Amino acid sequence: MTAPSNAFAQPSISDLATFAKAVDYSLMDRLTPDPDGTSDGNDHNTRQVFSGHYVRVKPTAMGHAEYISHSQALFAQLGIADALVHDNGFKQLFSGDLSQAPTPMVRYGWATGYALSIYGTEYTQQCPFRTGNGYGDGRAMSVFEGVFSGKRYEMQLKGGGPTAYCRGGDGRAVLRSSVREFLAQEYMHALGVPSARSLTLYVSKSETAARPWYSPNSYSANPDIMVDNPVAISTRVASSFLRVGQIELFARRARVNAHDNARLELTAIVAHLIEREYQSEIDPSLAFHQQIIELAKSFRKRLSQLVAHWLRVGFCQGNFNSDNCQAGGLTLDYGPFGFCELFDPDFQPWTGGGQHFAFLNQPAAAEANFHMFWLALRTLLAQDQQAIEQLDEVRSGFKVEMQQQCQSMWAAKLGLSEFPQQLFSQLMPLMTQTKLDYTIFFRELSHIPSDIGSLKKSFYQATSAVLDQQWQHWLDQWLDLLANEKQDLDTIKINMQLTNPKYTWREWLVAPAYEQAKQGDYSLIEELKQVFNDPYSEQEQAIEEKYYRLKPDHFFNAGGISHYSCSS
Numbered sequence: 001m002t003a004p005s006n007a008f009a010q011p012s013i014s015d016l017a018t019f020a021k022a023v024d025y026s027l028m029d030r031l032t033p034d035p036d037g038t039s040d041g042n043d044h045n046t047r048q049v050f051s052g053h054y055v056r057v058k059p060t061a062m063g064h065a066e067y068i069s070h071s072q073a074l075f076a077q078l079g080i081a082d083a084l085v086h087d088n089g090f091k092q093l094f095s096g097d098l099s100q101a102p103t104p105m106v107r108y109g110w111a112t113g114y115a116l117s118i119y120g121t122e123y124t125q126q127c128p129f130r131t132g133n134g135y136g137d138g139r140a141m142s143v144f145e146g147v148f149s150g151k152r153y154e155m156q157l158k159g160g161g162p163t164a165y166c167r168g169g170d171g172r173a174v175l176r177s178s179v180r181e182f183l184a185q186e187y188m189h190a191l192g193v194p195s196a197r198s199l200t201l202y203v204s205k206s207e208t209a210a211r212p213w214y215s216p217n218s219y220s221a222n223p224d225i226m227v228d229n230p231v232a233i234s235t236r237v238a239s240s241f242l243r244v245g246q247i248e249l250f251a252r253r254a255r256v257n258a259h260d261n262a263r264l265e266l267t268a269i270v271a272h273l274i275e276r277e278y279q280s281e282i283d284p285s286l287a288f289h290q291q292i293i294e295l296a297k298s299f300r301k302r303l304s305q306l307v308a309h310w311l312r313v314g315f316c317q318g319n320f321n322s323d324n325c326q327a328g329g330l331t332l333d334y335g336p337f338g339f340c341e342l343f344d345p346d347f348q349p350w351t352g353g354g355q356h357f358a359f360l361n362q363p364a365a366a367e368a369n370f371h372m373f374w375l376a377l378r379t380l381l382a383q384d385q386q387a388i389e390q391l392d393e394v395r396s397g398f399k400v401e402m403q404q405q406c407q408s409m410w411a412a413k414l415g416l417s418e419f420p421q422q423l424f425s426q427l428m429p430l431m432t433q434t435k436l437d438y439t440i441f442f443r444e445l446s447h448i449p450s451d452i453g454s455l456k457k458s459f460y461q462a463t464s465a466v467l468d469q470q471w472q473h474w475l476d477q478w479l480d481l482l483a484n485e486k487q488d489l490d491t492i493k494i495n496m497q498l499t500n501p502k503y504t505w506r507e508w509l510v511a512p513a514y515e516q517a518k519q520g521d522y523s524l525i526e527e528l529k530q531v532f533n534d535p536y537s538e539q540e541q542a543i544e545e546k547y548y549r550l551k552p553d554h555f556f557n558a559g560g561i562s563h564y565s566c567s568s
């Protein structure tokens with residue numbers, strides 16, 4: 001007998017370390033660590049960070065970590081063996097203990113500072129020092145970088161304990177918000193929406209954190225009790241976690257010459273952003289000011305496409321500040337988010353977020369973030385009038401680009417090759433007046449019915465004969481437009497069903513998953529993961545009966561389901 005091949009051996013954390021070997025650290029070395037911070041990573045107290053791109057910080061491991069879930073889809077995409085999730089070293093790392101990480105992994109994490117703008121207004125008062133120098137990753141820290149199939153990814157713990165930017169917070173995330181973020185990131189990816197991804201989710205069996213939340217059956221707008229929830233650490237994965245707010249922070253410092261290296265630090269972070277997120281689009285041999293203009297153009301396009309996707313799938317980010325706006329065009333920070341069930345242009349699940357971040361206001365919110373991005377880049381072009389003019393043109397073209405992306409998205413939702421201005425302007429008020437379910441409506445429409453019978457499945461209330469007539473009239477006009485399309489109806493149907501998901505995020509169906517997880521039962525998380533993994537397909541009948549449903553009456557206005565004011 002020959003010895004068993006070690007191809008079947010249990011993979012270990014050393015296998016993950018091999019991906020880190022491919023990392024070109026010279027890219028990272030261009031960024032500067034905080035010169036005043038502790039280099040050993042024991043830097044957990046709120047303080048001002050005056051310069052440098054990151055602070056080293058060791059995560060604080062959770063007591064008695066228990067595995068909840070991982071994303072098989074992401075493991076497969078990265079080329080990591082699924083069985084690695086059973087390795088103890090792997091679990092240790094992604095539940096916050098870096099002490100055994102093998103070389104060339106580093107045994108500290110890194111947190112970054114960022115600035116905050118809300119709807120285009122610079123804020124500093126959020127920071128306890130009123131200077132903006134205390135604001136950044138308060139509970140997020142990256143712990144690993146690797147090159148997987150030629151692409152570089154960063155892995156970041158969320159809830160891994162306090163950092164210099166924690167502003168007095170505990171640095172933890174609770175199970176509830178971690179389950180939501182873990183599931184939502186992978187769901188968005190399956191929907192085809194650019195997003196940070198989920199690697200793993202672990203919960204502590206011994207540590208809890210109290211957060212304001214809602215008592216059972218509460219209809220209160222604000223949380224009415226404090227609830228102890230187990231703490232959890234989820235790991236998210238992205239090409240980078242660079243945010244518009246981060247570029248802004250260095251631009252603000254450069255503008256006022258906050259220190260000798262302020263301008264250099266801004267140049268370095270922008271070069272880093274190009275390298276991490278735009279390498280395939282921006283020619284590195286271009287002069288740097290030309291690269292900056294290309295960067296603005298590329299980001300404008302990605303951001304507009306991202307928001308058009310959000311509208312397509314009914315997603316509302318809820319708090320689309322510059323610090324929650326990832327600079328490569330990915331969705332980031334799934335705390336205050338929600339998905340529109342009953343169609344409402346003003347849908348906003350996060351009570352702290354304000355109407356300017358509501359569902360159909362997101363294109364304007366994106367523009368405010370783009371404005372801050374443009375301002376930051378402009379700082380770098382101070383002496384170059386011609387380049388400034390070019391950059392300003394990119395800025396002024398935002399509305400048109402956003403409108404084009406949205407119009408082609410609405411056309412695709414309606415199975416049309418061109419945006420039907422008149423039909424669309426009739427549709428929006430009809431949808432609002434009728435009180436219908438956004439997902440079910442467009443999915444039923446994707447079957448191209450000849451009368452409105454099946455569309456009524458999506459209506460939350462009975463309609464009058466007059467309204468029915470208006471719908472039928474609208475439908476007839478739409479069918480006429482379809483008949484003029486080059487493609488046949490069967491092809492249009494298929495494309496519409498790939499644009500309009502069957503399965504959406506329904507908070508009242510997700511809440512039981514985190515509630516049961518609190519009791520140690522993770523089966524519903526797995527079920528949701530499966531359903532969300534294939535949102536455009538017709539799934540089994542039992543799944544359809546459970547998940548393709550209108551929101552029951554008693555969940556309307558229910559605290560923690562229809563709205564929430566705490567997202568952490």
Ligand SMILES: Nc1ncnc2c1ncn2[C@@H]1O[C@H](COP(=O)(O)OP(=O)(O)OP(=O)(O)O)[C@@H](O)[C@H]1O
Pocket residue numbers: 135136137138139140162165166167168169170171172173323324332333334335567568
């Ligand atoms: N429990 C906490 N301890 C320390 N800092 C926190 C905590 N909760 C939130 N923060 C920090 O407060 C700021 C605002 O929080 P917000 O809810 O936008 O972000 P988040 O959900 O923690 O993170 P991210 O944007 O990284 O997904 C962030 O800088 C965040 O790191």
Ligand SMILES: [Mg+2]
Pocket residue numbers: 323324333
């Ligand atoms: Mg955030």
